[in-house]
Amino acid sequence: MKKIKKILLVVLVLGMAGAGYGFYLYHKKPADVRALTANFELTASKIVADFNADETAANKKYLDKIISVKGIVTDNKIDTTGQATVFLDSGDPLAAVTCSFYEEEALSVKSLQKGTEVTIKGKCTGKLMDVVLNKCSIIK
Numbered sequence: 001m002k003k004i005k006k007i008l009l010v011v012l013v014l015g016m017a018g019a020g021y022g023f024y025l026y027h028k029k030p031a032d033v034r035a036l037t038a039n040f041e042l043t044a045s046k047i048v049a050d051f052n053a054d055e056t057a058a059n060k061k062y063l064d065k066i067i068s069v070k071g072i073v074t075d076n077k078i079d080t081t082g083q084a085t086v087f088l089d090s091g092d093p094l095a096a097v098t099c100s101f102y103e104e105e106a107l108s109v110k111s112l113q114k115g116t117e118v119t120i121k122g123k124c125t126g127k128l129m130d131v132v133l134n135k136c137s138i139i140k
Contacts, residue, residue, distance in 0.1 A: 033123050033135040034102070036066050044071030044097040048090035051127040062124040068139060069097055070119045076112050084109035086120065095129060099136040108138050
């Protein structure tokens with residue numbers, strides 16, 4: 001009988017520890033990309049060319065990595081919810097680099113002029129029609 005109680009106590013303690021760890025992970029905030037160092041520094045044309053040449057290899061190389069991309073601003077938008085987006089020219093008429101920003105960056109995005117060269121750091125989430133970077137910030 002004592003052995004069963006000990007086993008139940010161990011199972012209960014392990015279950016509570018697992019539940020506590022799950023609670024911690026559920027409420028853990030994601031890392032702030034602005035404070036992280038870029039894994040890659042390249043141009044908008046280079047990253048789009050890499051995805052166009054071999055999307056599978058580019059996904060392995062860039063997906064979920066912090067990337068610093070330099071390019072020419074072709075457009076910038078701020079929607080009604082305050083979400084700021086910048087489009088960088090890649091030299092490919094069918095693809096660009098689309099950068100979505102933190103809400104706090106909206107004023108910086110609004111001040112960008114079309115044709116300006118800019119460096120943007122963000123997390124690569126792959127290619128849809130464009131190569132997409134999320135959680136971006138303007139470096140210079």
